[in-house]
Amino acid sequence: MRPVFQVTTDRDSAAWWERTGRGEFAVQRCEACGRARFPARTFCAACQAERWHWEAAEPEGTVESWIVNHQAFGTGDGEPYVVVMVRPAAVPDCLLHGGWLAAREPVGGERVRGVFTPGAGGLTLVDWEPAGE
Template sequence: MRERPPPVPDRDSAEWWERLARREFAVQRCDSCDTPRFPPRAFCPACHREGARWEAVEPVGTVESWIVNHQAFTPGGTPGGAEPYVVVMVRLAAVPRCLVHGNWRGDREPRGGQAVRGVYTPLSDGLMLLDWRPAAR
């Protein structure tokens, strides 16, 4: 199997990747209007100003939607190399306006509104991904 290229941190996401590698999930919060934002970016979507601080939040939420992907979109495929795979979009409990995508690590297909918890998945290059699994009841 071919080696999958790692995610490439950029100016706006570098600190997020560093925090994730330490198993800390964080979102940005605008310095001007206090609006939380994810994914990380330079300007606030609400007030359009620069400046943000990082805020650690629990990686928990609910499944907003999901798809079954039958094709690898990067060389080497998905972590673990299995196709098809499920990708979920999760609405964060701590920041309901923020949606986070990730691979599904549940035994069954997810359901809309299902409670989920983040799972840290290390990559061989020292980076970490955040995947999702059903929350324990």
């Protein structure tokens, strides 16, 4: 069973959540140095420039790590559930977490694709499933 995650937007992430709500995976790209980044931030961590734009990307990557949680932390949380850390192909120096949608445990280095799923508060989350299944 998939857990119910509570997520809130902030000034930097609001546009990300709007895009996921439309089924779009996007990253920010710095207009000064060209570095792609995630999560969304006001300025580039590499060069501190404040000029950037959103760039659509494929919701795909590889499994970096995961946990199998055996304790429910909120209402509606199923036990056990798996949370994966994925290295997005579009931003290989970042990690993005999400729920695991397969019936088996993930494998390190496994190719995955993002699936947009409704979350609490009307936000759409990016969860992950094996790319080849």
